[in-house]
Amino acid sequence: MLRDRRPDESVCNCRINPGLMTAVTGHHFARPGNHFWPVLHAAGFTPRQFRPAEQGELLDHGLGITNVVARPTARADELTAEEYREDGRLLAEKVARLQPRWLAVAGVTTYRVAFGDKHAAIGPQERTLGATRIWAQPNPSGLNAHWTLATMAEEYGRLRTAAFAES
Template sequence: MRARHLARRCFGDCHAIPRRLGDFANRLVQWRSAKSVRSLAQVRQTTPQRSDGDCAKPETTLPDYLAPGLDIVLVGINPGAYSVRAGHYYARPGNRFWKAANRAGLFGEPLEPEADARVLEFGIGLTDVVKRPTPTARDLRAADYRRWAPVLKEKVRRFQPRIVCFQGIGSYRNYLRYGEGLSAPPRPRPGRQARALEFSVVFLVPSPSGLNTLYSFEDLVNCYRQLRALRDEIRSA
């Protein structure tokens, strides 16, 4: 009796071993699969996202929002490092662009930095004179304008907006120097400019950066209102 009992116990345990090994193997596969998924998620989260901007490292700048025949193309100085990290134009809280443009009614509805791509819905584009990001515009070099000003000129020639609005007096002068070949460009005043860019009217707005203390918030609002009025005038012509 004892021998039969031991035989049955051994027989049962021998059959249980493969099942236990199978359970262990399944758990091992599941653990490895879960680990692989976590690793893949980490890679996806840390992999830089490429953008459409013209830059030696496209993933480190902001994309251009351009299309043929826009009413206005707003041209910033260059992407700020803060905005590039945020992934949106004029994203730094101290920048006055969105608040001033919204107050002036430049868009069909109030927009925030996170909705910057939607400007195209209202016939407006976004780009920069220089696409290399820096902490501030003061960190730009002459070589940056020498490289990028001709690129901007080609973009305007390609997309032919009705109005090109430079947002920054100094950056417009640097564009004239390195994009149009003017050795001593005059210091312009905000508003419509006498000189066209290709077939586009040029309008100048002071830099909306919070570091620009020469122009108040109301000054910026008035400039954007004039820009809106010019757009409406050209539309109806």
């Protein structure tokens, strides 16, 4: 959904790659167990919890969605490090051209591999893509047992505070 940048696009959420449900429906974070939509709302990005089919409404709230890797898979571990690096390079070119204020990458491991930063941690990164700052977010997959909905919402809320304080 990262298209010609709107002047008010503050945060582009960048998932790892489309899952099979997304490939079928055409909607990001479409699997029912994914925590993205509840976390986005709990963090204060949206006035209510959106459904995947409403992803187009995110632009009205200064948000966009894209992927690091374009190829759909059943699981992220089906992707190769080479795909992460090559598609990460293409993503960096797209982001530098369209310039959202923030790129929120779902999964610190994804960020580390795609952008070659093996010491990255969750939170704001020193690296930028043109004028775009980067924030590594917890992966909202229902398989991510290290983060609860509440702790994910708290971390996403930190980004929201940073992103919209700049507006």
